[in-house]
Amino acid sequence: xxxxxxxxxxxxxxxxxxxxxxxxxxxxxxxxxxxxxxxxxxxxxxxxxxxxxxxxxxxxxxxxxxxxxxxxxxxxxxxxxxxxxxxxxxxxxxxxxxxxxxxxxxxxxxxxxxxxxxxxxxxxxxxxxxxxxxxxxxxxxxxxxxxxxxxxxxxxxxxxxxxxxxxxxxxxxxxxxxxxxxxxxxxxxxxxxxxxxxxxxxxxxxxxxxxxxxxxxxxxxxxxxxxxxxxxxxxxxxxxxxxxxxxxxxxxxxxxxxxxxxxxxxxxxxxxxxxxxxxxxxxxxxxxxxxxxxxxxxxxxxxxxxxxxxxxxxxxxxxxxxxxxxxxxxxxxxxxxxxxxxxxxxxxxxxxxx
Amino acid sequence: xxxxxxxxxxxxxxxxxxxxxxxxxxxxxxxxxxxxxxxxxxxxxxxxxxxxxxxxxxxxxxxxxxxxxxxxxxxxxxxxxxxxxxxxxxxxxxxxxxxxxxxxxxxxxxxxxxxxxxxxxxxxxxxxxxxxxxxxxxxxxxxxxxxxxxxxxxxxxxxxxxxxxxxxxxxxxxxxxxxxxxxxxxxxxxxxxxxxxxxxxxxxxxxxxxxxxxxxxxxxxxxxxxxxxxxxxxxxxxxxxxxxxxxxxxxxxxxxxxxxxxxxxxxxxxxxxxxxxxxxxxxxxxxxxxxxxxxxxxxxxxxxxxxxxxxxxxxxxxxxxxxxxxxxxxxxxxxxxxxxxxxxxxxxxxxxxxxxxxxxxxxxxxxxxxxxxxxxxxxxxxxxxxxxx
Ligand SMILES: Cc1cc2nc3c(=O)[nH]c(=O)nc-3n(C[C@H](O)[C@H](O)[C@H](O)COP(=O)(O)OP(=O)(O)OC[C@H]3O[C@@H](n4cnc5c(N)ncnc54)[C@H](O)[C@@H]3O)c2cc1C
Numbered sequence: 037x038x039x040x041x042x043x044x045x046x047x048x049x050x051x052x053x054x055x056x057x058x059x060x061x062x063x064x065x066x067x068x069x070x071x072x073x074x075x076x077x078x079x080x081x082x083x084x085x086x087x088x089x090x091x092x093x094x095x096x097x098x099x100x101x102x103x104x105x106x107x108x109x110x111x112x113x114x115x116x117x118x119x120x121x122x123x124x125x126x127x128x129x130x131x132x133x134x135x136x137x138x139x140x141x142x143x144x145x146x147x148x149x150x151x152x153x154x155x156x157x158x159x160x161x162x163x164x165x166x167x168x169x170x171x172x173x174x175x176x177x178x179x180x181x182x183x184x185x186x187x188x189x190x191x192x193x194x195x196x197x198x199x200x201x202x203x204x205x206x207x208x209x210x211x212x213x214x215x216x217x218x219x220x221x222x223x224x225x226x227x228x229x230x231x232x233x234x235x236x237x238x239x240x241x242x243x244x245x246x247x248x249x250x251x252x253x254x255x256x257x258x259x260x261x262x263x264x265x266x267x268x269x270x271x272x273x274x275x276x277x278x279x280x281x282x283x284x285x286x287x288x289x290x291x292x293x294x295x296x297x298x299x300x301x302x303x304x305x306x307x308x309x310x311x312x313x314x315x316x317x318x319x320x321x322x323x324x325x326x327x328x329x330x331x332x333x334x335x336x337x338x339x340x341x342x343x344x345x346x347x348x349x350x351x352x353x354x355x356x357x358x359x360x361x362x363x364x365x366x367x368x369x370x371x372x373x374x375x376x377x378x379x380x381x382x383x384x385x386x387x388x389x390x
Numbered sequence: 391x392x393x394x395x396x397x398x399x400x401x402x403x404x405x406x407x408x409x410x411x412x413x414x415x416x417x418x419x420x421x422x423x424x425x426x427x428x429x430x431x432x433x434x435x436x437x438x439x440x441x442x443x444x445x446x447x448x449x450x451x452x453x454x455x456x457x458x459x460x461x462x463x464x465x466x467x468x469x470x471x472x473x474x475x476x477x478x479x480x481x482x483x484x485x486x487x488x489x490x491x492x493x494x495x496x497x498x499x500x501x502x503x504x505x506x507x508x509x510x511x512x513x514x515x516x517x518x519x520x521x522x523x524x525x526x527x528x529x530x531x532x533x534x535x536x537x538x539x540x541x542x543x544x545x546x547x548x549x550x551x552x553x554x555x556x557x558x559x560x561x562x563x564x565x566x567x568x569x570x571x572x573x574x575x576x577x578x579x580x581x582x583x584x585x586x587x588x589x590x591x592x593x594x595x596x597x598x599x600x601x602x603x604x605x606x607x608x609x610x611x612x613x614x615x616x617x618x619x620x621x622x623x624x625x626x627x628x629x630x631x632x633x634x635x636x637x638x639x640x641x642x643x644x645x646x647x648x649x650x651x652x653x654x655x656x657x658x659x660x661x662x663x664x665x666x667x668x669x670x671x672x673x674x675x676x677x678x679x680x681x682x683x684x685x686x687x688x689x690x691x692x693x694x695x696x697x698x699x700x701x702x703x704x705x706x707x708x709x710x711x712x713x714x715x716x717x718x719x720x721x722x723x724x725x726x727x728x729x730x731x732x733x734x735x736x737x738x739x740x741x742x743x744x745x746x747x748x749x750x751x752x753x754x755x756x757x758x759x760x761x762x763x764x765x766x767x768x769x770x771x772x773x774x775x776x777x778x779x
Contacts, residue, residue, distance in 0.1 A: 156729030168729060210735040212746060218733070274529040283779075284763040337717075340753055344527050344761060345552040348754050350596035358598070362724070363732035370728055372670065 039304060045104055052108035059087045060112040062353045068115050069214040084116040089143035095126035096141055099245055099307040103252035110256025113356045115215040117171035120148040123249035125179050127242045132196045132232035136177065146175040150221045158243055158368050160194035160236060164223045170367065172219035173208055175201055181239065182223060193233045197226040213363035244321045247368045248306045251328035254364050255300045261335040261357050262296055265289065265342050285342055292338045299327035319381060322374040329365030336361040395465060402466045406473050409448060415439055418479045432516065432558050436483045440513035443481060449511055450488060458511045464697050468640035475647025484555045487517040491563045494629050498621035518559035520550040520607060528764050531574040535609060537566035537581060539616060544581060546612040556592050556605035559585050569624050578626035582618045599750045642689045642705060645712030649682045652719040659740065660726055671726065678719060685711050703773040710765040713755035720749035
């Protein structure tokens with residue numbers, strides 16, 4: 037297992053890091069979503085158009101590369117359909133050879149996926165109301181993945197078709213993360229778009245990419261929380277010394293850092309597995325998502341605690357990250373769900389051995 | 391050791407319960423954990439309720455009637471806290487006035503200041519407590535807001551921060567430095583400052599929930615009459631934190647009661663979401679139940695020593711344990727909702743987003759009033775007797 041980055045990958049990461057820190061200050065997302073001002077939403081949109089559309093094609097690149105890019109994205113809170121378009125919708129469209137795939141990849145169409153039904157599971161189902169549709173309101177098209185009212189068992193098939201977002205009946209459902217809107221969308225028949233089919237197995241594989249990339253984004257979110265906290269406790273003085281010199285805080289931060297390091301490594305391991313289509317990719321995805329979600333949520337809490345009163349204010353950016361960490365952990369399967377999938381897999385293979 | 395209290399005290403309980411049943415306004419019921427810790431304003435019903443409690447001797451039961459009480463003994467005070475806590479009924483949405491300012495004025499104030507106590511306890515005067523400053527949080531003794539006496543008045547300059555209710559307060563119970571040359575703890579005094587005095591500016595700060603519950607307060611050459619000094623000059627360090635001595639034995643009840651309520655709500659929530667037989671969830675909730683119940687027992691054990699007049703080390707654990715426990719309970723409430731755990735939409739979210747909101751509110755519980763780290767330091771040195779680092 038070689039975790040070393042190629043010079044190109046290092047450059048990709050540095051480029052992404054510079055891009056997000058330069059072009060996506062938190063004021064952008066505050067003006068658009070948290071304390072909306074006139075022109076705020078359009079400024080965020082313009083920044084997305086100018087700087088991120090060209091990167092949607094990352095969804096066609098290796099998963100490792102996309103994770104490197106999206107980890108940097110996670111260290112900045114943006115309101116932009118980047119993950120939805122590039123890690124979720126594009127791979128689904130590619131998997132069925134949908135004609136819109138190229139236009140999503142070249143940045144001319146933004147997209148999201150409507151899949152989860154009333155149970156909140158990212159599995160093909162026949163529910164008319166699709167929930168947890170990410171970035172609805174920011175995208176041009178919605179990719180429906182639906183099982184026509186039948187439950188899809190392994191080996192079953194789902195249909196995929198595209199509907200322009202503007203033609204849909206939808207309701208934005210407020211969630212903790214005001215920068216990544218979620219919506220309930222009523223399924224609409226394909227219309228002119230010919231439905232294509234995808235097997236449940238293929239759908240699962242495509243979603244693994246989206247899941248691991250989301251995990252990478254959460255690692256970036258946790259990393260921002262960690263770096264911001266370390267910087268703060270190193271300079272904030274109480275009792276005549278930096279509060280970071282108190283072991284009561286140090287140990288908390290050390291334990292949380294260990295978790296973050298492990299989660300980050302697990303994410304890139306999973307990304308490598310998917311790129312290599314290694315048989316461990318399924319388990320590795322569950323490990324990556326639950327580890328990344330747990331570390332992002334833990335860092336959000338610990339960062340808050342280590343900041344004291346100032347971190348509890350709306351004016352401080354910490355809560356933007358706290359909200360994102362808690363919302364992202366619950367997308368594409370919360371930790372409990374991924375653990376459950378892992379348990380099923382672990383105990384099934386145990387059974388076979390016996 | 392025995393279970394239950396004697397009949398005389400149970401009589402007190404039934405009298406209280408019938409008062410609550412007939413008088414508590416609907417807004418005060420339901421145990422929403424936001425009340426008192428996240429209200430941007432002080433609603434009319436809460437003002438009326440506080441006054442009603444006071445007038446009926448149910449505001450601070452240990453006090454005599456003229457101070458909103460009924461000369462209750464420590465056990466009665468405990469019963470009082472139990473019954474309010476069990477129902478999630480707040481006495482007041484701003485604890486500063488009745489829990490900190492009123493008692494401090496009564497203990498340390500001049501006759502004129504003592505006369506201000508009933509209004510503080512009844513909530514007729516809204517008070518804020520100005521302790522924390524940008525450079526004085528955990529290390530309160532580092533405060534630097536200065537008060538220089540010119541004979542008739544103090545001239546106050548400086549800044550307070552995270553001051554709860556400052557936006558609505560008429561008075562500030564303000565910690566100032568009166569002797570910059572003395573050792574840190576010996577140069578602090580307390581002044582009452584009318585918030586409409588020229589030179590006082592309040593800039594609202596919002597919680598992470600968005601509510602403007604606290605604020606920054608700036609003092610710019612504010613003239614405060616010398617009569618407004620509370621207690622001795624340079625003797626302010628003694629006047630720290632709530633002096634509800636009679637109630638101290640029962641203050642923990644509220645945290646435990648809200649945790650107990652949360653557990654039974656979580657069980658109900660799991661069942662209503664069809665997860666009542668999920669073994670993982672059942673285990674999680676039973677573990678939390680074990681914690682709440684043992685914490686509750688510990689609280690009562692501490693009360694026994696308190697009632698006999700000895701110090702109760704148990705109480706030092708209570709804030710620490712119950713604030714951290716509360717965060718876990720509310721987080722579990724979000725987790726039970728699975729994929730929908732971050733949904734806050736009034737119309738769609740489980741219980742209109744109660745768990746998500748309460749969780750965010752609970753994050754302040756391990757910071758305000760002394761952080762969990764500071765609580766641990768206190769337990770280490772005062773309870774365990776460990777040497778200081
Ligand atoms: C909702 C809310 C309401 C509040 N209302 C009021 C109010 O009405 N009036 C008022 O005066 N104040 C109020 N406060 C302020 C509160 O009292 C302070 O936030 C608190 O005392 C912590 O101080 P700080 O924020 O400066 O954190 P700091 O003291 O800077 O602490 C930062 C971190 O360092 C840790 N730390 C500090 N010292 C040590 C140590 N010796 N050992 C180990 N760790 C340490 C802390 O635990 C924390 O994790 C409020 C705060 C909140 C969140």
